[in-house]
Amino acid sequence: MNTSPAIKTNIELTKRRTSVIRRFAIRRVAGTATIFGLLAAIESIAQSIGIILAYPDPAARAKVIYGLASNPALGLFYGNMHTDIISPGGYMAYRIMPIMILVLSIWAMLFITKMLRGQEENGNWELLLSGRSSARNSTTDIIMGSGVGLVIIFTLTALALIIGGHSSRFAMPIGGSLIYSLLLATGALIGVAVGALTSQLASTRRKAVIYGLTIIIFMFAIRSIGNAVAGLNWIKNLSLFGWLDKVNPYNNAPVYGWLWLTLAVTILVIGLVIWLSGRRDMGSSLIADQDTSKPKLSLLNSQLGFSFKQLRNIFIGWLIASLSFVAVIVSIDKTVAKTITGSGGLTKTFSNLTGNPYARIEVAYLSAAGYFIVITLIFMIAASLGHIRNEESSGRIDNFIAGGISRLKWLTSRLGVIMIATGSIYLLASLIDYFLAKAQGIDVGFNDLIFGGINILGPVAFILGLGLLIYGILPRHLNTIIYAVVGWSFTIDIIAAALKLNSYFADSSIFKHMALVPAATPDWHTFEVLIGLALLMSVTGIWLFNRRDLVLE
Amino acid sequence: MVTIEIQKLTKKYGSFKALDNLSLSINQGEIFGYLGPNGSGKTTTIRLMLGMIKPTAGTIKINGYDAQTQKQLAHRHIAYVPGESNLWPFLTGEETLHLLAKVHGQCDTKYRQQLIKQFDLLPGKKVRTYSKGNKQKIALIAALASRADVLIMDEPTAGLDPLMEQVFRQAIREAHLNGQTVFLSSHILDEVEALCDRVALLRSGRIERTGSLEELRGLSALKIEAGFKTTPPDISKIEGVSHINVSGNHLSCEVRGSMEELLAVLSKAKPISLLSREPSLEELFVSMYETLEPELA
Numbered sequence: 001m002n003t004s005p006a007i008k009t010n011i012e013l014t015k016r017r018t019s020v021i022r023r024f025a026i027r028r029v030a031g032t033a034t035i036f037g038l039l040a041a042i043e044s045i046a047q048s049i050g051i052i053l054a055y056p057d058p059a060a061r062a063k064v065i066y067g068l069a070s071n072p073a074l075g076l077f078y079g080n081m082h083t084d085i086i087s088p089g090g091y092m093a094y095r096i097m098p099i100m101i102l103v104l105s106i107w108a109m110l111f112i113t114k115m116l117r118g119q120e121e122n123g124n125w126e127l128l129l130s131g132r133s134s135a136r137n138s139t140t141d142i143i144m145g146s147g148v149g150l151v152i153i154f155t156l157t158a159l160a161l162i163i164g165g166h167s168s169r170f171a172m173p174i175g176g177s178l179i180y181s182l183l184l185a186t187g188a189l190i191g192v193a194v195g196a197l198t199s200q201l202a203s204t205r206r207k208a209v210i211y212g213l214t215i216i217i218f219m220f221a222i223r224s225i226g227n228a229v230a231g232l233n234w235i236k237n238l239s240l241f242g243w244l245d246k247v248n249p250y251n252n253a254p255v256y257g258w259l260w261l262t263l264a265v266t267i268l269v270i271g272l273v274i275w276l277s278g279r280r281d282m283g284s285s286l287i288a289d290q291d292t293s294k295p296k297l298s299l300l301n302s303q304l305g306f307s308f309k310q311l312r313n314i315f316i317g318w319l320i321a322s323l324s325f326v327a328v329i330v331s332i333d334k335t336v337a338k339t340i341t342g343s344g345g346l347t348k349t350f351s352n353l354t355g356n357p358y359a360r361i362e363v364a365y366l367s368a369a370g371y372f373i374v375i376t377l378i379f380m381i382a383a384s385l386g387h388i389r390n391e392e393s394s395g396r397i398d399n400f401i402a403g404g405i406s407r408l409k410w411l412t413s414r415l416g417v418i419m420i421a422t423g424s425i426y427l428l429a430s431l432i433d434y435f436l437a438k439a440q441g442i443d444v445g446f447n448d449l450i451f452g453g454i455n456i457l458g459p460v461a462f463i464l465g466l467g468l469l470i471y472g473i474l475p476r477h478l479n480t481i482i483y484a485v486v487g488w489s490f491t492i493d494i495i496a497a498a499l500k501l502n503s504y505f506a507d508s509s510i511f512k513h514m515a516l517v518p519a520a521t522p523d524w525h526t527f528e529v530l531i532g533l534a535l536l537m538s539v540t541g542i543w544l545f546n547r548r549d550l551v552l553e
Numbered sequence: 554m555v556t557i558e559i560q561k562l563t564k565k566y567g568s569f570k571a572l573d574n575l576s577l578s579i580n581q582g583e584i585f586g587y588l589g590p591n592g593s594g595k596t597t598t599i600r601l602m603l604g605m606i607k608p609t610a611g612t613i614k615i616n617g618y619d620a621q622t623q624k625q626l627a628h629r630h631i632a633y634v635p636g637e638s639n640l641w642p643f644l645t646g647e648e649t650l651h652l653l654a655k656v657h658g659q660c661d662t663k664y665r666q667q668l669i670k671q672f673d674l675l676p677g678k679k680v681r682t683y684s685k686g687n688k689q690k691i692a693l694i695a696a697l698a699s700r701a702d703v704l705i706m707d708e709p710t711a712g713l714d715p716l717m718e719q720v721f722r723q724a725i726r727e728a729h730l731n732g733q734t735v736f737l738s739s740h741i742l743d744e745v746e747a748l749c750d751r752v753a754l755l756r757s758g759r760i761e762r763t764g765s766l767e768e769l770r771g772l773s774a775l776k777i778e779a780g781f782k783t784t785p786p787d788i789s790k791i792e793g794v795s796h797i798n799v800s801g802n803h804l805s806c807e808v809r810g811s812m813e814e815l816l817a818v819l820s821k822a823k824p825i826s827l828l829s830r831e832p833s834l835e836e837l838f839v840s841m842y843e844t845l846e847p848e849l850a
């Protein structure tokens with residue numbers, strides 16, 4: 001049968017429009033996929049090379065690793081025990097793979113919910129599609145487009161491991177490296193499936209993210225409990241992450257079956273999502289939304305109150321993150337200390353981190369909690385600054401400016417709220433740190449920990465100041481630059497933990513300029529310099545913001 | 554009394570002049586129409602008035618206060634309605650109105666209640682679920698209920714249906730009776746014609762014409778149509794006559810300035826029908842931008 005020319009052009013138009021969406025998704029995914037691919041590659045390589053450099057002698061290495069692996073608490077974050085664990089690849093799969101899979105799945109979930117539910121929520125699809133393409137097609141295209149991100153992650157990790165692990169000293173088998181990289185990409189694919197699913201369920205991106213995080217963290221927790229609690233080993237079978245754990249890519253006999261099974265289930269879920277997306281209307285969600293609610297007016301009366309209302313979710317998220325990090329780290333302090341006391345390499349890693357080679361190992365380990373507090377605070381600040389920029393780029397700030405609220409008041413209200421939140425999270429996390437240490441009978445001074453620890457807020461303040469400066473000069477690039485600085489510091493730290501870096505490089509990490517108490521003594525001079533720079537940059541940034549044009553998207 | 558005084562305003566983006574040496578003054582109590590095609594600089598002018606962007610040169614004074622250096626004072630009695638209202642999706646309509654009232658510092662709550670009814674808005678729903686028109690209504694209600702001295706509106710009725718457009722016009726007339734000044738940027742000529750005392754026609758960042766509608770019409774050509782028993786007379790040599798179109802015994806043309814000579818020639822030829830018509834604002838607009846088009850290239 002012949003199709004009429006008019007219908008043909010219509011069909012062609014539809015095709016072109018859908019490929020527009022796919023290309024859009026690819027463009028969006030490529031950048032962050034590259035960053036996360038590099039992060040995964042560097043972190044993996046650093047772990048495998050690091051352990052070989054720290055313990056060149058296989059016997060010593062075996063002693064430390066088996067010591068670690070025998071500690072059930074570490075199973076919460078570390079991987080599966082298997083026979084080839086002391087090879088560089090085996091150690092890497094044990095030590096870092098589960099966390100990397102978790103991180104990649106959360107990244108992919110955040111990305112896909114933004115692309116699916118986020119774009120739909122903003123009404124962008126309607127513009128792009130103007131009724132010519134179905135929700136099913138656009139969902140398929142976004143997922144296919146995002147698949148390119150997974151290929152990027154796979155390729156970067158595989159290349160890094162094959163090149164980095166080919167020397168005879170490391171001898172990482174290529175087959176193992178390919179499977180390891182595929183496992184990481186599968187982690188991201190799980191995130192895609194979860195995010196795509198919750199994007200169908202939830203009516204807003206925020207809800208889709210909350211549902212998605214709940215599913216992912218629940219699956220990871222099941223895996224972790226199965227790993228850590230001897231009698232409950234079987235519950236790993238209930239979690240996709242548990243399945244991936246069992247593959248043991250660098251083992252003599254990897255269990256590929258679990259990998260194929262995970263891929264099959266994930267792809268099945270994605271198929272289900274695509275089917276579901278075709279069964280609902282654009283803009284609607286499967287879990288009906290409560291559109292009306294009792295007015296809550298109490299936080300709408302002042303800039304300060306409204307800033308808090310808007311930033312609240314960011315704060316709560318990072319508060320929970322930092323408290324749980326600190327709680328997990330500190331509560332296993334004693335057991336970790338017991339395991340690694342007397343083994344030179346890891347003790348050295350911790351003393352590198354804290355900068356004090358003489359600290360007792362349990363104190364050194366405890367001090368590492370400060371590192372996590374700083375990281376969560378910095379991410380919280382980056383997210384809050386991103387929010388501030390978003391209020392401007394969306395034009396929502398106009399409602400205030402036109403109403404006679406000064407830019408200064410608008411910005412400082414938000415900064416005030418951010419600073420109070422930062423202080424509160426620091427204080428709460430440090431108190432948890434202190435009391436959990438005390439509960440285990442670790443001797444730490446209250447003042448040393450709580451007041452000495454304030455010095456770790458130096459880098460946090462620095463990032464806030466830098467963020468404000470960029471906001472004043474290059475508002476469009478705020479997010480990119482801040483995440484680049486944090487990512488750079490992070491990478492430098494990871495590399496510095498494994499290799500000796502020249503001090504010029506090592507010092508370029510902002511994390512380098514703080515003393516992790518109580519192991520190290522605070523360097524208040526550095527702190528003062530950081531605060532001084534932060535103040536200078538903040539004042540300059542705010543002044544410039546006050547004078548520049550407001551910049552829309 | 555002058556409420557908004559714009560003097561020699563220029564705004565450059567890089568080397569591109571979005572506004573070019575623009576001067577304008579709007580009197581208290583006036584409804585001022587600001588017309589221009591897409592990209593002519595309407596929104597830019599308004600964002601400059603509100604101190605959201607900085608002029609490259611020139612000044613804007615609102616109630617005598619500089620919109621750049623005395624923002625607080627200048628903007629104290631202003632309410633603004635953007636073309637595309639950017640509101641917070643997680644707030645309900647009612648919460649948004651409360652927030653905006655707090656920002657304005659004043660609100661006639663009784664009038665607000667009345668407007669909510671007239672605009673047929675369901676204030677309990679989340680902004681996220683509102684249609685484009687309903688979001689626009691929130692911004693309009695907030696601005697009108699503030700009873701601000703100056704209302705600055707940037708294509709405020711985009712997305713409103715004809716019924717709501719009538720409600721809007723009624724509310725603007727009411728504001729006018731209260732002595733409020735209204736600066737109305739618009740594409741809807743009909744609306745401007747119905748509401749505005751004076752208009753400015755903007756093109757590529759310059760004001761081409763300012764004046765009352767009558768004045769603008771005076772500047773523009775009058776349309777003449779005439780029918781004859783035989784071939785129409787030759788009018789091509791008469792000064793001020795253009796757009797001559799003869800089809801059979803029918804003639805149409807446009808005339809600027811004095812009509813005396815034209816009428817004399819036409820009446821001598823004994824017309825059987827004669828029609829003269831003032832141009833609508835739309836015709837003014839179209840003809841003006843048509844004739845000026847070549848300059849754009």
Ligand SMILES: Nc1ncnc2c1ncn2[C@@H]1O[C@H](COP(=O)(O)OP(=O)(O)OP(=O)(O)O)[C@@H](O)[C@H]1O
Pocket residue numbers: 566571589590591592593594595596597598
């Ligand atoms: N931030 C900016 N950077 C560069 N050019 C800009 C910027 N903002 C506006 N322009 C340009 O200035 C000109 C005037 O834009 P403006 O938004 O004021 O037009 P407008 O009259 O409001 O049009 P519309 O009827 O479409 O709303 C346009 O050519 C636009 O492209």
Ligand SMILES: [Mg+2]
Pocket residue numbers: 595596597636707
């Ligand atoms: Mg505009």
